[in-house]
Amino acid sequence: MVNTKKKQKPVSLSHGRPPAVGKPKASLSSKATRNLIQTHHRLHKALADATRQGDEQTASAIKQQIEEKGGLKSYQQASIQGQSGDRGGDTSRILLDWLPKDLPKGRTIRMLEVGALSVNNACSKSDVFDVTRIDLNSQAAGIEQQDFMERPLPDSNSDKFDIISLSLVLNYVPEALGRGEMLRRTCQFLRALPVLGFGESAPDYFPSLFLVLPAPCVMNSRYLDETLLNQIMVTLGYAMVKKKLSTKLIYYLWRYQGKGSEKRHRFRKDEVNPGKTRNNFCVILE
Ligand SMILES: C[S@@+](CC[C@H](N)C(=O)[O-])C[C@H]1O[C@@H](n2cnc3c(N)ncnc32)[C@H](O)[C@@H]1O
Structure with missing residues (x-):
């Protein structure tokens, strides 16, 4: 029998709708909202990398790009829209x-x-x-x-x-x-x-x-x-x-519970799920 089920595409991080409540005045499409949120996250990550590397020139160019795209305020507006009732609601x-x-x-x-x-x-x-x-x-x-x-x-x-x-x-x-x-x-x-x-x-x-x-x-x-x-x-x-x-x-x-595990563990950036289509989200605990 032929399997007619479509193979599911792995979901990217940007697919995760960041949020909120109520509608901003000018309503963006879901796609535009997603793009804005994704770009904001990407630029912030690039800014953190440049800052960590002490690359002030790149950091200030990225800051300017973030501002040109409306900064945190636009990101928040997109998030508010992303969580309006017709797009999934408030978490x-x-x-x-x-x-x-x-x-x-x-x-x-x-x-x-x-x-x-x-x-x-x-x-x-x-x-x-x-x-x-x-x-x-x-x-x-x-x-x-x-x-x-x-x-x-x-x-x-x-x-x-x-x-x-x-x-x-x-x-x-x-x-x-x-x-x-x-x-x-x-x-x-x-x-x-x-x-x-x-x-x-x-x-x-x-x-x-x-x-x-x-x-x-x-x-x-x-x-x-x-x-x-x-x-x-x-x-x-x-x-x-x-x-x-x-x-x-x-x-x-x-x-x-008020008390962590007896032994203090450290969690580093270790690969737990190899794969080309995966994202790099990680939590490090020193
Ligand atoms: C995507 S929105 C989430 C909004 C809301 N919690 C929801 O679920 O709809 C992320 C918000 O977290 C805020 N945020 C990020 N880091 C923060 C921090 N260290 N302290 C306070 N707010 C922070 C950002 O300013 C942004 O408004």
Whole structure:
């Protein structure tokens, strides 16, 4: 029998729709949105490489190109459009679907949303979370302009959070080592004590990290797969609670146990999945 099924083309990283909510005024086509996001990521990666190599001339030429293409603001607009209802919707809906239905109302559960583009996503609207939103470039009142990597560390447990949302942010970080540092830093913002008063099943879900990535970062990379991601997260003190794979995105909920593995592992750039059609997404943990 002839196999009529078309061979599936491996998905590129750019296929992963980076996100948001609400529609910008002038609507771009899905393809134009994707191109803009892809170009922004590519230029940022090139800028990081040039900066690392001390090549100031190339770095400043790339910076100019980024600005000519509208910079972070245009990228965010494209992301907002990419996550409008007609193009797949807001990723935080998945988190709400996963969480127990008996969580207390009244915005008592503290959430830190890193890379927030809107104050109106499902979690913000839910009446469950007291959301602190930050972004490198604030697009709205209610979003603090701040780099998570420079956010002052919490002084006390009450300044920490029950959940951190890192939705389509880790893949924005241009370098593998920076990604590992970002994941490591999340632990310092989460309450390590058992959660009380959030309902019977809440301790199974909090404190936690909601992590969303373009699916190809995990499913089609030479340097990362699910086993490796899991090892990195376990080393940091996380355990996977939930996972969902869609055609474009991969969603995880990781509960923070407060203690990483006994032995401190290092994760370098090692090839786990050879192949010409794969991408180079990688997380390094020193
Ligand atoms: C693709 S958007 C994701 C928006 C939103 N989280 C979502 O899922 O729709 C990525 C956002 O992360 C922000 N971002 C990247 N690195 C960041 C950092 N270190 N601190 C704060 N925001 C960051 C960028 O400015 C950008 O607005």
